Amino acid sequence: MIEVEHLHKSFQTRSGGLLRGQRRTVEAVRDVSFRVARGEVVGYLGPNGAGKSTTIKVLTGLLVPTSGRVEVGGLVPWRDRRRYVGRLGAVFGQRTTLWWDLPVRDSLDLLRDVYRVPPDRFRENLKAFTALLDLGPFLGTPARALSLGQRMRADLAAALLHDPDLLFLDEPTVGLDVVARERIRQFVAHVNAEREVTVLLTTHDLTDVERLARRVMIIDHGALLYDGNLPDLQARFGSARELVVDFEAPPADPRVPGLKLVSSEGPRVTYAFTGAAARPIALATAHAPVRDVTVREPDIEATIRRIYEGGLLGTVS
Amino acid sequence: MNAALLRWGLLGQAAGINARLYCAAARLSFRRQFAYPAATFWGLLTNLFFGALRVAVLLALFGLKPQVAGYTPADAVTYTGLTQAFLAAFSLFGWYDLMRTVHRGEIVTELLRPHSFLGFWMAQDAGRAAAQFLLRGVTILTLYALLWGLKLPEGAAGWGLTLLSAGLAWACGFAFRFLVNGAAFWSPDAVGIGRFAWALMGLACGFLMPLAFFPAWFQSLLAWTPFPSMMNSTVELWLGHVSGTQVLRVLGVQAAWTLVLLGLARLVLARGLRRLEVAGG
């Protein structure tokens, strides 16, 4: 569905005055290549300024890349822009596509004509999305009076009313509360499952990715660092699992042969291990009388943080 | 109205144009003008105040002379009424909407839609202009008629041709405004270019003064520019200063400039979009 090969995009920026200003080139995207199959949901992660939005803008035909080949559903986004954009939906979390001072319903109705959606189909979709996203209470409200969560829901509906094959979401949950995020995730999962919509999603909220995407791509400083599924990422770069042991009494020597000691605080001692937990537990219980044990899984958030901070990954795997 | 829209719709469909959409966009844009009644009221009041001022100045200029440059005092009053009435509809004080959309990156939304960008903006501006003309223009003209008396076009043909000319003046002005706003694709401070352009337009389209009042050499210079087509032509038709086959010539010139400027606008837009660097996100 999406094919990207050796994509580069750089921006010229000018700092200082018009005459004496210095020209600087920012390489926002550097040699990025990937493919996305129909019906996939891909999470696109990276720290601020990594190049996520720039990639999405190229993929939606808004920016002409500096070099590289991009083909989506057989079309080159920026070259066939008008034909191409009819087949995709996009939500840029920071912006709205709704008419500022008109009721939401009018903005949505206009889309029927924009995309020439058959009236029956349009009515059906609007009804379904109104139910799924609970748009009913504010269809008559002008966009400027909506809360952020309401606006995002309306924008999401607006992006999908014409049955696109492709959905680009650039930070669709930014600034929303837990309940609103969950609702949006459920909706995206639903349209992906029911309508086979291919989804590319950027976010800083890893729960979005864990809930929606089997596959993640990580980009930093414009270069793709990782492309694969979440469990593999965890296995390769996650910190080790931890075994927390509460001994009956503070052990004389917390060290256990065969286990890596992480910390020791009175009766509570933490060990690190990889693989299955049975053997480490057996070793610890053999060491001294034990009251309780817990196994702590490394969280994905910590893994990703480590990748951003330490540049754990060289270039693309 | 609906029958006419339908007919245009069918014509458009035949030409592959999404006419339904442009009608809908114009309608929405028309409606949104009614969302701010207070703004309309104060705008109207300002229009009327300056209108009265201009009437006073022009009449003082006439003194006891029965005519200046072909304008009778009644013509002059009607002229100020018309300019005040067209002021909002033709955005004679300037128009930065497109520029703002580009600078703030809101243009994204529109580029994600499969319709003609220029066509959509034109439809929206048509709706806006029509609403402004109804809300402010017609009110001003009515008040002028009551306060000072107003010359009107003669007969159905006169009305028809004058209104056609007003439509062309709007279209020609729109194309010019769109072109000027296109500077935003190249420069982050295109507002300055805008200010200069609107000043030029105000002077050269006959908003500051009837073009007939200018020296002959300046008038013949302006005749080579599109600016008179953006308002002065319509005023002269309304006042009956142009007659017979000359009317068709004036309309033809207006239509020609409109097409030329729209063509240029398309070109600039295509260039601009290629080098667009969408901000934000």
Ligand SMILES: Nc1ncnc2c1ncn2[C@@H]1O[C@H](COP(=O)(O)OP(=O)(O)OP(=O)(O)O)[C@@H](O)[C@H]1O
């Ligand atoms: N129009 C532009 N002109 C100049 N530089 C730009 C432009 N757009 C983006 N950049 C630069 O390109 C780089 C990548 O920006 P991009 O918006 O793609 O990041 P991002 O991954 O979406 O970040 P965030 O998570 O903060 O949204 C940044 O260094 C940014 O400053």
Ligand SMILES: [Mg+2]
């Ligand atoms: Mg971004």
